[in-house]
Amino acid sequence: MSGKFTDHLGRPIVVVTGMGVVTSLGKGKEENWDALTSGRSGIHQINRFPTEGINTTIAGTVDFMETDEVSAPEISYAMAESTSGEALEQAGFGTGGIPGPLFFAAPPVELEWQHRFQLMSENIKAEPGYEQLLAAARANKHERMHQIIQLGTIAYRIAEKFGTKGLPISLSTACASGATALQQGVEAIRRGDAEATLCAASDGSVTAEGLIRFSLLSALTTQNEAPEKASKPFSKDRDGFVMSEGSAALVLESYEHAAARGAKILGVIQGVGEKADSFHRTRSSPDGAPVITAIKQGLEDAGVTSSDINYINAHGTSTPENDRMEYNSLKAVFGEDIHQIPISSNKSMIGHTLTAGGAVEAVFSFLTMSEGVIPPTINYDNPDPDIPLDVVPNVKRAASVDSILSNSFGFGGQNACLVLGSRVN
């Protein structure tokens, strides 16, 4: 069924022709890759706001973007602009625009406390509360404040700036969002809706309130003393994830279109798998069935078997529950082979970039294949004996990798798995 430009099911092959990334490790692929393969952590004490009284005082904030104000929407936009620009330029769509739509994994944005305080100051005589803020809003149009807190705005701005086609999709599947954005781009190309898509994800939402919310769910590590050591996926003393910021953008393109214009192929998205979980709002089914199904579907969609996978880019959040669940689910699919396949968690160095995670980790996965180097899982000093995986501990490893499974799981029962390949077979 497959032809030169189609896959095992006769669908257009989807390749990657441009990538951009920003994390706490730096701006762009080069800075990130250097840090990642050196085993350097981007996690640090938070200095964006005081942390006294909050159990967690560390994060992987991105503090080097220039923005009009320090707020989740502005930081998220700035990172998305940087990564989208980087990806489009690499793909050769930097000037004429990309002939396709934008799928954007959008962070949660809303009015922040700084905005509430500002509105209060504009209507100082009124009783404090929403009546007061509404009166201030009525008195003066706050165009910019309105725009940045709409959930669709970042995608609208990216679409307008880079000339993507049509109405962009702003999506959220919580911590699986980045993978979902790619999945949607793949589906659009397979449908023949577009020859190319820009799939981007961004999350710059480390605010005091955001941090406190995750903290109240006991999801975050409290190992504040040595921030760079706090994210320790698959270690015995892991106690939660590190909230982080980041963005990634990938240009997906039909192989036929990319080949016709002579674009450099950076990799292939071979398959996507997804399965929702109805067990609990924040916890996965104890039997792992939905995650197992998502992985199996991803492999099947890619037309490969588990034995074709030679590296796994783990979700690996460093929470006690996720890492155990991920191991058990992988073991159910891969059997005993799972103990031989290298698997590492980028989150040991960049923390959990939340909305952006799946896309950021896809960029790193493609670099893993093109560079022939697997980034390590750092802080692996105290292995969890119940998770006997080859986590590529602490030091990068040279390896020839051609097929990667990348996992993303999120609150709300979201599970998405990508199968990524180094080249068109």
Added chain:
Amino acid sequence: MAKQDVWVTGIGLVSCFGEGAEHHWQTLGANPAPAPIVDCETYKPYCVHPIPEMDWSKQIPRRGDQRQMENWQRLGTYTAGLALEDAGIKENEELVSTMDLVVAAGGGERDLEVDASIMADSLNRNDRDQLLNDRLTVDLRPTLFLAQLSNLMAGNISIVHKVTGSSRTYMGEESAGITSVENAFKRISAGQSTHLLVGGAFNAERPDLLLSMELGNFVYRGEAKPILARQESGGGMITGTAGAFLVLESADHAKSRGAKAYAKLSGVGSDLGTREDAQTNARMDAILEGLGAKPGMGVISGASGCIQTTKLEYDTLYRHLGDDAAIRAFTTMIGNPVEANFPTGIALAALAIHNQGFYAPFEEAENESSSTPEEILVSAIGHYRGEGFGLIEKI
């Protein structure tokens, strides 16, 4: 693979008029149309179309589940249940476990009392950042975070109704509803999905949400008026609490299980750009041309009432359908349910097609319809960004 026809086989609706697909046809389809139900006191100077009396237990049986949500998620989860029931697949484990889900969502409720109390405290503090830490660590309820997460409406639908194929949440005001239905349509057309639940809900009775729109001065102030009549008083949006979910299926899938179908969704088009008049007109023209808009089609409009966008929408529709086109702005009756706007329009159009009728004018300025339309355009022109149209027709 040949394109699949997309059928509407289930409708869940909740608005100020009550709940249920048939109930909405009976009520909104009456001649003359009923008077809108609108509350202009509680949030003065703003009007909102309020939530009807709800017995959540009818679609969300476990109290524990109800407690994990606030009204926005409850309304969506409830309405999704209505749609599944209407399609005859609720509690059909095989069908719901393979069903795809696309939810158009905003953000959930904040604790307004806590917010107001922190604002009051802030007047006596110079270290407001520290105040936030002191108060939020104590006053935020952990469960409220989950009630705020956009994708947790979908999460709750999975938990309560066991819809567990794929699950995606789309955001971005009215655009969320447009892109949700459009993507659902494309996936089913292309054979990427066989049966899918799509929709959204909106809780208008929230000062924090009124604020997020009033910052751009998009909200209408004063006595409630219908969409067209409102144009003469400066225009603006009146929001409405509502939920709308659709079960969409490929024709083959629907036929194989002997499902009833309301109507065929034969196309959806959308676009984005700045709201400069000529460009906005050009984008809307292109979408309508793509859908084959022509005289004789009815229109179910989700017009926001904001003065420039609503005028552009109506001018464009009249240009394509003729000056006597029967346009019904459902937002006159139930308000703008923002993310749920487009799904609501699709639902109301499908009900009219199914019942071989159309709606009597929702206000005096709307044209009488000269005949019963067999094709109905559905419009959702975002109050701030994003434009979409859909076409519903007889099977």
